[in-house]
Amino acid sequence: MIRAAGLTKRYGGTTAVDDVSFTAGPGVVTGFLGPNGAGKSTTLRMLLGLEEPDAGVALVGGRPYRALGAPLREVGALLDAGDVHGGRRARDHLRVLARSNGIPARRVGEVLAEVGLAEVADRRIAGFSLGMRQRLGIAAALLGDPGVLVFDEPINGLDPEGVRWIRGLLRGMAAEGRAVLVSSHVLEEVARTADRVVVIGRGRLLADAPTAEVLARFDRGVLVRAADQPALAAVLRAHGAEVRAEDGGLSVRGVDPGRIGELALAHGIALRELAPRTASLEDAFVALTGGSVEFRRAA
Numbered sequence: 001m002i003r004a005a006g007l008t009k010r011y012g013g014t015t016a017v018d019d020v021s022f023t024a025g026p027g028v029v030t031g032f033l034g035p036n037g038a039g040k041s042t043t044l045r046m047l048l049g050l051e052e053p054d055a056g057v058a059l060v061g062g063r064p065y066r067a068l069g070a071p072l073r074e075v076g077a078l079l080d081a082g083d084v085h086g087g088r089r090a091r092d093h094l095r096v097l098a099r100s101n102g103i104p105a106r107r108v109g110e111v112l113a114e115v116g117l118a119e120v121a122d123r124r125i126a127g128f129s130l131g132m133r134q135r136l137g138i139a140a141a142l143l144g145d146p147g148v149l150v151f152d153e154p155i156n157g158l159d160p161e162g163v164r165w166i167r168g169l170l171r172g173m174a175a176e177g178r179a180v181l182v183s184s185h186v187l188e189e190v191a192r193t194a195d196r197v198v199v200i201g202r203g204r205l206l207a208d209a210p211t212a213e214v215l216a217r218f219d220r221g222v223l224v225r226a227a228d229q230p231a232l233a234a235v236l237r238a239h240g241a242e243v244r245a246e247d248g249g250l251s252v253r254g255v256d257p258g259r260i261g262e263l264a265l266a267h268g269i270a271l272r273e274l275a276p277r278t279a280s281l282e283d284a285f286v287a288l289t290g291g292s293v294e295f296r297r298a299a
């Protein structure tokens with residue numbers, strides 16, 4: 001379990017993280033979303049004891065990271081995959097980590113197999129692609145078999161197969177009862193993987209809710225085009241729908257597409273288009289972070 005409460009970090013005049021509170025519970029993939037500069041990395045760095053908060057607390061399993069006796073056994077993290085000693089061989093890199101954290105050496109072979117690096121384990125990391133480094137970083141995160149996993153932008157630089165693999169891995173880790181916190185600015189990816197999303201912009205918490213709820217909040221309804229639109233609008237309104245003219249058609253909320261089709265048929269109105277428009281997390285995100293100067297700059 002991860003818990004941030006009132007978490008705040010300032011750099012000079014910039015408040016990178018401003019009174020942020022959220023939890024990431026066991027058995028759940030929590031997406032941590034925000035545009036570039038929103039404060040995601042700073043928050044994760046505080047969770048992992050790499051930065052000291054100016055106010056508030058960041059706890060892993062109820063304790064600050066720096067108070068954990070054997071951190072790798074409690075929390076596995078992938079922050080910057082490029083941040084490893086290139087001269088080392090993958091297996092040796094993991095052996096050193098295992099030894100310094102009191103983790104049995106057999107775990108090295110296990111995690112190498114789990115991330116698909118067993119065959120290249122004795123090659124030097126300098127020759128690894130970004131995707132291979134990413135996998136090695138994940139192997140290191142899994143080494144201590146921790147109950148909490150923190151991944152900062154894990155799909156950066158991965159090919160579609162790698163993206164699928166990460167998605168499965170995150171879901172699998174949560175299914176085993178681990179708390180998984182995964183940051184991203186690739187919103188669609190998080191929408192597919194995360195059970196909940198925590199959204200920040202300019203250091204502030206903007207949303208913390210089940211993914212479906214955040215999407216529903218920005219549901220754009222169903223777009224309908226029909227031969228006789230005024231007649232259809234009247235019928236739909238009579239059945240409780242909220243109807244607005246849009247794009248030469250009707251934007252309909254409160255009645256599902258199947259029911260719209262049935263009502264049109266019952267009243268002999270030909271439909272020309274019936275398109276449900278569930279907002280992507282991208283839309284939700286733009287709406288939530290619309291006031292964010294950093295976001296506009298990033299966009």
Ligand SMILES: Nc1ncnc2c1ncn2[C@@H]1O[C@H](COP(=O)(O)OP(=O)(O)OP(=O)(O)O)[C@@H](O)[C@H]1O
Pocket residue numbers: 011014015016017034035036037038039040041042043185
């Ligand atoms: N060490 C630092 N010194 C000064 N300012 C910093 C430092 N680290 C971060 N910041 C500032 O804090 C804010 C949040 O940065 P942070 O890297 O946490 O955002 P982010 O959401 O992780 O963005 P990205 O997706 O680009 O990594 C930014 O305005 C950034 O410029």
